[in-house]
Structures are given as structure tokens and as C-alpha cells.
Amino acid sequence: MADITQLEAFVTQVRRDIVRQVHKVNSGHPGGSLGCAEFLVALYQHVLQRKEGFNMDGNQEDIFFLSNGHISPVFYSVLARSGYFPVEELNTFRLLNSRLQGHPTTHEGLPGIRIASGSLGQGISVAIGAAAAKKLNNDNHIVYALCGDGELQEGQNWEAIMYGSGNKVDNLIVAVDLNGQQIDGSTDTVLPLGDVKGKFEAFGWDVVTIEQGNDIQAILEGMESAKTKTGQGKPICVLLQTVMGNGVDFMMHTHAWHGKAPNDEQLASALAQNPETLGDY
Amino acid sequence: MKTYIDTGKKDTRSGFGAGLTELGKTNENVVALCADLTGSLKMDAFKANHPERFFQVGIAEANMMGMAAGLTIGGKIPFTGTFANFSTGRVYDQIRQSIAYSGKNVKICASHAGVTLGEDGATHQILEDLGLMKMLPGMTVINTCDYNQTKAATIAIADYDGPVYLRFGRPKVANFTPENGSFTIGKAVELQEGTDVTIIATGHLVWEALEACKTLQEKGISAGVINIHTIKPLDAAAILKSVAITGCVVTAEEHNYLGGLGESVSRILAENHPVPQEFVATQDTFGESGTPDQLMEKYGLNAAAIVKAATKVVARK
Numbered sequence A: 001m002a003d004i005t006q007l008e009a010f011v012t013q014v015r016r017d018i019v020r021q022v023h024k025v026n027s028g029h030p031g032g033s034l035g036c037a038e039f040l041v042a043l044y045q046h047v048l049q050r051k052e053g054f055n056m057d058g059n060q061e062d063i064f065f066l067s068n069g070h071i072s073p074v075f076y077s078v079l080a081r082s083g084y085f086p087v088e089e090l091n092t093f094r095l096l097n098s099r100l101q102g103h104p105t106t107h108e109g110l111p112g113i114r115i116a117s118g119s120l121g122q123g124i125s126v127a128i129g130a131a132a133a134k135k136l137n138n139d140n141h142i143v144y145a146l147c148g149d150g151e152l153q154e155g156q157n158w159e160a161i162m163y164g165s166g167n168k169v170d171n172l173i174v175a176v177d178l179n180g181q182q183i184d185g186s187t188d189t190v191l192p193l194g195d196v197k198g199k200f201e202a203f204g205w206d207v208v209t210i211e212q213g214n215d216i217q218a219i220l221e222g223m224e225s226a227k228t229k230t231g232q233g234k235p236i237c238v239l240l241q242t243v244m245g246n247g248v249d250f251m252m253h254t255h256a257w258h259g260k261a262p263n264d265e266q267l268a269s270a271l272a273q274n275p276e277t278l279g280d281y
Numbered sequence B: 001m002k003t004y005i006d007t008g009k010k011d012t013r014s015g016f017g018a019g020l021t022e023l024g025k026t027n028e029n030v031v032a033l034c035a036d037l038t039g040s041l042k043m044d045a046f047k048a049n050h051p052e053r054f055f056q057v058g059i060a061e062a063n064m065m066g067m068a069a070g071l072t073i074g075g076k077i078p079f080t081g082t083f084a085n086f087s088t089g090r091v092y093d094q095i096r097q098s099i100a101y102s103g104k105n106v107k108i109c110a111s112h113a114g115v116t117l118g119e120d121g122a123t124h125q126i127l128e129d130l131g132l133m134k135m136l137p138g139m140t141v142i143n144t145c146d147y148n149q150t151k152a153a154t155i156a157i158a159d160y161d162g163p164v165y166l167r168f169g170r171p172k173v174a175n176f177t178p179e180n181g182s183f184t185i186g187k188a189v190e191l192q193e194g195t196d197v198t199i200i201a202t203g204h205l206v207w208e209a210l211e212a213c214k215t216l217q218e219k220g221i222s223a224g225v226i227n228i229h230t231i232k233p234l235d236a237a238a239i240l241k242s243v244a245i246t247g248c249v250v251t252a253e254e255h256n257y258l259g260g261l262g263e264s265v266s267r268i269l270a271e272n273h274p275v276p277q278e279f280v281a282t283q284d285t286f287g288e289s290g291t292p293d294q295l296m297e298k299y300g301l302n303a304a305a306i307v308k309a310a311t312k313v314v315a316r317k
């Protein structure tokens, strides 16, 4: 059993890492990062069956792809604090010559990253390819991916989604960060996504909805349920209902902090709301 | 040597926004499409003034290009807006078939080109777009150098019938070309006359070339500077006229040396007047995160790099 209190403390530290990274270089994407903090912490600290260290092929372990690469601050924080690279390296986020590029990349060889992302809409396809490789390798582990809800507006996703069910890619769990926000406003004002659950089901996927996408317990239960659905001929979609900017009051429920850094005062306020738990980098 | 004055740093994308706002008032056939980057592309004013002529397509660039092609059938003049990477590489076949091959009057307006996009890093910093676009038959390719010129170009391309790729950027840079100046597609602008070397620059590198010209003069090298805002069709006459005097060339662009302005100039020289040429451009590499200035320095895309290249090419004559 997972220790919920411990995971929550982990999340609090990740939130600090997110706002500190973005503040230091006055660029990056705190909103989506904060909204997915609980999910990525639950994933890396409990859900994924991972091996020690990093191996690109990820044979005989679960692997994860981040399709919405702009939420790199949360990904980097969780990877560092899960042992993939030194936590101090978070200091170099978005700086010249850093391995922590604005969007995750394999180009600089950062452990934990298996594909570049940032140009939206490509991650599900990659995850399907990796899932097919696992099957060819007789590897029974699961491929996970996360994408944004605005990101689902890219047509390539739907090509992949159609492929996934048509070809029974049932070792794949794709989570969608349903925060209802993107750059220009809410997804409803930019381009309504309509019934996302109905769309995935119509495309032949099994869907698990996690209504409390910022609640560790709910995430663990939802992911457990998703896991039990693997191996049954269908890919699985997890609809993760989150709050953009979660855990920093002035960033919550708005698209305004999608890609904006806090100033000094705002940083202080964000940090005051999230006390140090694992030690700042 | 002529003196050019920076009237205050401005971003070229704001020049695009200002031009589009003006077009909204003067040309009712102009319509605009954007893929969830209205603020970054400075299209807010057009959207507010003409909501019925503004199409928010969501994060769906391929659909945007196809829709733009369709809008021309019925006489509209569509201006699409997104980052340069998502304006080209992301949608190459949609542009190729529905716009270029079909001969549609679409204006592909591309911001955040090159490494000066900065911290977002290589996934967003396209350095191959000029090459991709100039290879398309019938495509006009423009890369403007400052706010005023970008505004003028935006307005000018509405009056030209045919597909256009208009490339501009994110950072605030020197604004030195005339306010409300004229813009003639395909006509290079000679900014400095010189006798020792011709510097042929485009986009953000034009101001750097003017700075380099001053340094070179102090070193006793007389450099001509040509602002190539239109990479295709390229103004061969202007290039050859200057090269006839100087006998060597430096090309400067925020783009890969493969496929960029430099190679287009090389072809003109090879066909007409072969002379030594040096390329100030990225050397077949992706970009990375950093501040625009750091990246221009690291990738050799500034006045210092132009001075070095000019000194070298003069010695090769």
C-alpha cells in the first residue's frame, strides 16, 4: 500500500520545484505542471514498475511518455526526485548548455527522457510504437502516456487513437489532463472538445475517469482500475480531471498561468503555500 | 557610410500584428486564422475588430492550412498565424498540395522563427523553414528584419496574388527601417555601399550586418550591406551589381546554412559570377534553450561573427 501522506508531501515539494524553476528563468509553464503534479508523483512513486537507473529501451519495465512536453517543470522535478538525475540540476532549467531543455529532449541525454516532445500531438503515436515493441519483445509491461486536453485538438491523436483500438494495443494507458484550459482560453472557447469520454469509447477504447485528478488516493484507485483493464484487447484512456495551477491559489482555475512565470512576490506566496518537505534543490 | 538609427527595440511579430490590424480596416477580404496562439502572434486586435473574419481553429495547424486554402475559393485572403515550426514542418504536405500546387492565395505568417525564440528550445526553434518553403514551386518567401518592415510586408503581401511565406520573430530587436516605408516583394534594399565585401543579410541578421559594417570600416574594410527581405524570388541583379565591385560575399541568416539564403546566393554567383563566399548561419544543428543573445553568440549569428566571416572572405579573394 502506498503511504498517501508521504506522497502528498512529495507533491508539495514538486510544486516548490515547479514554481522555482520557472521563476528563475522567467519562462516556462507552471499551470499545467501544477495540475499534473499529483498524477506524475503517483505514477513514478507508486504505479510504474520501474527498474533502477535509466535504460532507453526500457525492457521488462513500465515506461512513460510525456506528450504535452511544455509541462517539463513537473516532469523534471519528479524524475530528479525519483533518482534519474541529480536534484541540483533543476537549477539549470532552460539555461544555455543545460540538459533540462525548455521541452524534454533526448538530444542532451537527460536520463528519464525517451522521446522529444513539445510540438504537440505526437506522444500517443510514439507510445503505441513502444507498446508494439514490447509485444514483439514478449515484454508484459505497460506503456503509459500523458497528453493535454487542448492537445487532443491535433488530428494525429485521433489517427493514433483509431490505430490503438483497431490493432488491440491493450498494453497502453493514455491519461488526458482534462483541465479545460489551453493558451488562448478555456478549451470550450477555443475549440470545444465535446464529449471526450464518448469520443474515446466510440473509437473503441476503455475509459476510466478520475474525477478528483488532484487527489492522490483517487489517482491511485483510478490507475489501479486502468491497470486491471489492460490485456483485454483494448487500449485504456484515463480521463484525469485536474485543476490547472493546482496548489498555488492565484494560479488556479485559469489559463492565465499556462505559460507565465511568477514574479518575486508571487513566488514567495506560492512557496508559503507549499512548505519544504524533501529539501529544496 | 550611411547611419541607421534604432528608434527603439520592438518585436517583428508586433509589426505583423499592426499590419494585420490595418489590413482589417482597409481590405474586407482579409481573413485571419490562428491555432491557439493569438496573443503570441499579436492577432488580438484583428480578432477584436473583426470577430466574424477571425477563425480560431484550436491546436490543429493542418486543419488551419486546409481551411485557409478553402477560404481563398470565394475570394478571401487568408492570413494564418502560428509559430514558424508549426507553420511549415508540421503542415508541409497541406501547404504543398492545397496551397502551393493548387496555387492558392494564402499568406502563411510565421512567428518565433530561429533560435531567438529562446528558452522554449529546439522543439520550437525551426532553422529549416526557409529551405522547406523556398523549395515549393510558386511560393514567395519573405523574412523581414524589423518592426517597420514586417508591418509594411504584411500590408504589401495582401495585394500580391499568390502563396506567401512571411517569417518573423519573437524578441525585441532594433527598429531602423523607415516608418510606413514601401515594401516591394523581390526587391532587395541596399543599405550600405561597399568596395571590399558584400554582406547579404536577412531577418534579424540585417541589423547585425549594419553593426558589423561599422566595425569593419574601423579595420579598413569597406563593406556593402544588402537587406534581402525576399529570399524567393531573389533579387539577383542587386546582388551581382554589388559583387561586381566587391568580389566576395558574406551571407547572414538565422537559419541552417543548408537550404537557406546563403545557398540561394551561391547559386546566383555560380551561374553568373563565381566569387568566394562565407556563410553566417547555423551549421546543420538544432538549437537549444537559452536567451536570444546567448544563442546568437553561441551559434555564431551576430555582428562579431559577420566581422570574422568578412575578414576571412576578403583574404580569400
Ligand SMILES: Cc1ncc(C[n+]2csc(CCOP(=O)(O)OP(=O)(O)O)c2C)c(N)n1
Binding pocket: A031, A032, A033, A068, A070, A071, A118, A119, A120, A121, A147, A148, A149, A150, A151, A152, A177, A179, A181, A182, A183, A244, A258, B035, B036, B037, B059, B086, B090
Ligand atoms: C503543434 C503545436 N502547436 C502549438 C503549440 C503551442 N502550444 C504550446 S502549449 C499549447 C496549449 C496546450 O493546451 P493543453 O494541451 O490543454 O495544455 P495545458 O495548457 O492545459 O497545459 C499550445 C497551443 C505547440 N507546442 N505545438
Ligand SMILES: [Mg+2]
Binding pocket: A148, A149, A150, A151, A177, A178, A179, A180, A181, A182
Ligand atoms: Mg489543458
